[in-house]
Amino acid sequence: MVDVTLAAVTCAHPSGTMLFPAMWVSATLAEPAHFSWLETGLLAAGIVISLALFFWRFGPILRNILHSKQDADFSLHPVGRRVWDFFWEVLCQGKVIRQRPLPGLAHAFVFWGFLAFALVSSNHIANGLQIGFLSPESSLGKFYFLFAAAWALLVAVGITGLFIRRFFVRPIWFGKKVSIESGWIAFLIFLLMVSYLGAFFVSPGGAAVKALWWTHTLTLLVFLPLIPHTKHLHLVISPVTVFLKRDGFSNIPPLSGDEDFGLVAGKDVTQLISLQVYSCVECGRCTEHCPAANSGKVLNPKEIALGVRSYLNELGSVSDVALLAEARPETAFANLLSMEAAFECTTCGACEYQCPVGIQHVPVIVGLRRGATNTGVWEDTYGTKLFLALEKNGNALGLSAMERDKFIQKEAFPIFDGTQEYCLWLGCMGGYDPKGREIIADFARVMKYLGTTFGVLKKEKCTGDPARRLGNDLVFQTLAEAGLKAFETAKVQKIVAICPHCVRTIANDWREYGIAPEIEHHSEFMARHKDRLPKQASGESIVYHDPCYLGRYRDVYEAPREMVRQAGTLVEAPRSHERSFCCGAGGGLAFLGEEQGERVSHIRAAELAGTGAQVVGTACPFCNTMFRDALAEVSTAPPQLLDIAQLTARALPKMQETGIMDQGTGEQ
Amino acid sequence: MKILVAIKQVPERDAQVHVASDGKWIDESDLNYTINEPDAYALEEALQLKEKNGGEVVVVCAGPERVTSTLREALAKGADRAIHIEADDMGSRDTLGVAQILADAMKSESPDLILTGLQSDDLGLGQTGVVMAELLGIPHATIIMHVEATGSGLKVKRELEDGWFQHVEMPLPALLTIQSGGNKLRYATLMGIKKAKTKETKTVQAAAATAPAIALDRVYLPEKQKKTEMLTGTPDQVAAKIVEKLKFEVRVI
Numbered sequence: 002m003v004d005v006t007l008a009a010v011t012c013a014h015p016s017g018t019m020l021f022p023a024m025w026v027s028a029t030l031a032e033p034a035h036f037s038w039l040e041t042g043l044l045a046a047g048i049v050i051s052l053a054l055f056f057w058r059f060g061p062i063l064r065n066i067l068h069s070k071q072d073a074d075f076s077l078h079p080v081g082r083r084v085w086d087f088f089w090e091v092l093c094q095g096k097v098i099r100q101r102p103l104p105g106l107a108h109a110f111v112f113w114g115f116l117a118f119a120l121v122s123s124n125h126i127a128n129g130l131q132i133g134f135l136s137p138e139s140s141l142g143k144f145y146f147l148f149a150a151a152w153a154l155l156v157a158v159g160i161t162g163l164f165i166r167r168f169f170v171r172p173i174w175f176g177k178k179v180s181i182e183s184g185w186i187a188f189l190i191f192l193l194m195v196s197y198l199g200a201f202f203v204s205p206g207g208a209a210v211k212a213l214w215w216t217h218t219l220t221l222l223v224f225l226p227l228i229p230h231t232k233h234l235h236l237v238i239s240p241v242t243v244f245l246k247r248d249g250f251s252n253i254p255p256l257s258g259d260e261d262f263g264l265v266a267g268k269d270v271t272q273l274i275s276l277q278v279y280s281c282v283e284c285g286r287c288t289e290h291c292p293a294a295n296s297g298k299v300l301n302p303k304e305i306a307l308g309v310r311s312y313l314n315e316l317g318s319v320s321d322v323a324l325l326a327e328a329r330p331e332t333a334f335a336n337l338l339s340m341e342a343a344f345e346c347t348t349c350g351a352c353e354y355q356c357p358v359g360i361q362h363v364p365v366i367v368g369l370r371r372g373a374t375n376t377g378v379w380e381d382t383y384g385t386k387l388f389l390a391l392e393k394n395g396n397a398l399g400l401s402a403m404e405r406d407k408f409i410q411k412e413a414f415p416i417f418d419g420t421q422e423y424c425l426w427l428g429c430m431g432g433y434d435p436k437g438r439e440i441i442a443d444f445a446r447v448m449k450y451l452g453t454t455f456g457v458l459k460k461e462k463c464t465g466d467p468a469r470r471l472g473n474d475l476v477f478q479t480l481a482e483a484g485l486k487a488f489e490t491a492k493v494q495k496i497v498a499i500c501p502h503c504v505r506t507i508a509n510d511w512r513e514y515g516i517a518p519e520i521e522h523h524s525e526f527m528a529r530h531k532d533r534l535p536k537q538a539s540g541e542s543i544v545y546h547d548p549c550y551l552g553r554y555r556d557v558y559e560a561p562r563e564m565v566r567q568a569g570t571l572v573e574a575p576r577s578h579e580r581s582f583c584c585g586a587g588g589g590l591a592f593l594g595e596e597q598g599e600r601v602s603h604i605r606a607a608e609l610a611g612t613g614a615q616v617v618g619t620a621c622p623f624c625n626t627m628f629r630d631a632l633a634e635v636s637t638a639p640p641q642l643l644d645i646a647q648l649t650a651r652a653l654p655k656m657q658e659t660g661i662m663d664q665g666t667g668e669q
Numbered sequence: 670m671k672i673l674v675a676i677k678q679v680p681e682r683d684a685q686v687h688v689a690s691d692g693k694w695i696d697e698s699d700l701n702y703t704i705n706e707p708d709a710y711a712l713e714e715a716l717q718l719k720e721k722n723g724g725e726v727v728v729v730c731a732g733p734e735r736v737t738s739t740l741r742e743a744l745a746k747g748a749d750r751a752i753h754i755e756a757d758d759m760g761s762r763d764t765l766g767v768a769q770i771l772a773d774a775m776k777s778e779s780p781d782l783i784l785t786g787l788q789s790d791d792l793g794l795g796q797t798g799v800v801m802a803e804l805l806g807i808p809h810a811t812i813i814m815h816v817e818a819t820g821s822g823l824k825v826k827r828e829l830e831d832g833w834f835q836h837v838e839m840p841l842p843a844l845l846t847i848q849s850g851g852n853k854l855r856y857a858t859l860m861g862i863k864k865a866k867t868k869e870t871k872t873v874q875a876a877a878a879t880a881p882a883i884a885l886d887r888v889y890l891p892e893k894q895k896k897t898e899m900l901t902g903t904p905d906q907v908a909a910k911i912v913e914k915l916k917f918e919v920r921v922i
């Protein structure tokens with residue numbers, strides 16, 4: 002037997018092993034040489050008890066998930082993307098590490114260590130049952146046990162780091178209450194590693210070997226039943242959740258049947274939602290990035306997941322009891338899942354983007370809103386005003402459609418008649434809002450300069466985005482169907498819009514009612530033609546704000562940046578790209594009343610102004626309108642605020658206006 | 670309490686209205702219709718009364734097939750039943766004629782309370798409710814902002830001019846014409862629309878129109894009469910001219 006020395010401090014002992022001062026160090030794992038039948042019997046009993054306790058606790062959870070309503074839109078398509086997500090997010094821990102490098106790496110060590118330990122632990126238990134299959138003496142065993150030892154060290158270091166972070170650093174998004182359970186779990190994991198590593202430091206055959214073996218075994222047996230009870234359940238189910246989560250980003254599922262109004266009661270919670278909420282590991286990444294949670298509002302996306310989980314635990318998945326706190330009798334989870342919280346969400350999707358275990362928060366929050374709005378439970382002066390405006394006027398601003406006609410006449414926009422290449426979608430902001438109109442007018446100049454033919458629809462109604470996100474399926478459906486019909490009648494092939502919300506809603510949400518023509522955002526259009534657009538040499542510093550619905554929702558980050566670089570020097574905000582912080586307008590919130598706590602727009606405006614850039618570049622008329630006032634509030638010398646269309650159009654040569662500029666409407 | 674709400678379907682608020690070729694009415698093709706706004710408030714008042722005191726809300730509307738969409742909307746907002754008085758010749762009936770067919774349909778229902786908007790958004794005559802009350806022989810009150818049931822009767826708040834209000838107590842059955850803005854309207858919900866499908870809509874034929882006492886002679890868009898006269902002279906002279914005009918031409922001072 003030749004052992005490789007781990008410590009090269011002392012001379013080799015004649016036996017080939019090393020005698021560290023009073024300590025045995027060996028490269029071979031010491032395993033108990035013999036197990037009595039009594040020991041095997043005890044172990045078997047231990048396993049049975051541990052498994053029984055595990056299933057006693059895991060059974061009800063599994064039942065809740067399986068007995069939840071089936072997802073009407075469930076599909077494994079596209080499998081390739083799912084396999085990739087599983088590989089990247091679960092096996093590689095890509096998201097975990099990328100979004101929080103240090104703790105992410107610590108976690109990855111623990112995770113990879115666990116994977117490495119699968120073989121070790123199986124053999125460990127098998128040994129006790131006298132059916133061990135991997136001898137530490139074999140060459141594979143020699144290699145593998147050392148390999149696992151290296152991982153054990155990393156796990157021990159990783160879990161210690163995570164322990165320190167949770168109990169001493171205490172990031173605020175973990176919540177005020179310190180989870181004692183987590184401490185125990187961390188201790189058990191640490192003990193597992195130490196009891197494994199210890200077996201390299203004891204002489205074979207000694208009593209210490211047995212003691213270590215039993216310590217390791219008992220730790221495993223205690224660990225197992227703790228899993229379903231704590232957030233460590235994610236260990237078992239989150240890989241499944243990541244693989245099965247609904248395709249696409251923040252996709253709102255269709256309602257099914259005449260009795261489905263969204264998430265009204267427990268019986269409306271679907272299997273995917275159940276699976277997702279039980280996967281929550283309470284890491285608080287969603288909270289960390291949530292604009293509501295960071296501006297003093299009630300909403301905390303983590304508590305949405307935990308609220309649904311508490312509901313399922315207490316009331317089950319077939320209950321008729323209302324989900325929302327305001328409509329529900331007293332329960333142990335009283336303060337979770339309030340209507341107030343649900344309607345504070347800007348649907349920015351930062352939570353969903355960040356979630357490492359595949360929870361899709363936005364469809365759940367929108368689902369709760371649907372449950373409240375579709376049944377008339379949600380009563381809000383501004384919300385009602387918005388819905389009535391959408392019902393009556395067909396635009397979110399509640400203005401007469403004639404206002405849009407006048408604007409079209411003033412700008413001399415041609416009406417789309419099938420001969421033009423693009424249908425230019427104005428949207429509520431572009432058609433009715435003064436600043437939105439400036440953006441549309443400038444973008445139209447860019448199109449004209451490029452020689453691209455376009456026309457606008459004679460009549461245009463809101464895409465239904467605010468109604469969709471506020472859970473009003475009736476208004477949304479009416480508007481979506483009207484919009485689809487308008488495109489069909491006008492024989493539109495390609496659409497371009499300045500509003501990411503319109504783009505998203507037409508391209509994705511309308512699919513429930515039909516297929517809309519191809520649509521793109523003006524940033525994508527301009528970036529494609531950027532070589533033919535003038536490059537500005539001013540060198541002006543421009544900080545670009547990623548709109549949620551363009552970035553996270555549509556994955557367009559580069560196109561608008563290319564246009565910003567064309568107009569000046571791009572400056573990145575502290576939070577940018579997929580970590581961009583919302584302006585506060587999304588999810589219909591632009592139309593609701595004053596916010597609680599700090600205004601989301603102020604936080605972001607201060608951040609943008611804080612970069613010292615001369616210009617804030619936006620790519621969404623809603624962001625633009627939110628920052629208009631916010632920048633002036635948070636800065637004494639606010640930067641200029643311009644959409645990328647305006648940044649581009651300002652460099653175009655002045656065109657001879659030959660249109661019917663000042664002809665007016667002739668009806669006054 | 671059984672409440673009947675008489676509603677009217679009118680062209681949408683921002684509809685581009687064109688005069689029909691015969692000049693007697695507007696061109697109805699290509700128009701979108703909606704509930705008359707004061708009637709929407711009458712419906713809201715009825716629904717709130719029902720929510721407080723229990724009972725039934727029945728909506729009644731006279732007109733061609735297209736009005737059923739407005740009736741369905743009212744059912745979706747919470748009305749229990751609907752009565753559609755089928756008539757394709759609403760344009761040729763005067764206020765008395767319209768009130769007559771509404772009253773005919775309502776009589777057999779023996780309601781405790783009838784609500785309707787104080788006037789219509791299109792014609793704005795403001796008489797239908799009052800005439801209906803007369804035909805049914807029940808008391809009425811107009812321009813009502815708020816209604817409270819007192820058991821045997823009603824307490825209502827009427828809007829007077831110049832910010833004054835009048836509080837009146839009256840017996841039941843009664844008819845009230847409701848002013849816009851007294852309540853907050855509710856939005857239609859998906860659940861409401863789905864429930865509306867199962868609610869009853871009774872269709873009755875309107876009695877043949879009798880010769881109207883008032884006939885529409887000509888419908889036309891407001892004609893532009895922009896007569897601007899520039900007054901010249903020294904400020905004193907201009908002021909004197911203005912006073913003269915206000916006194917003798919406009920006759921307001």
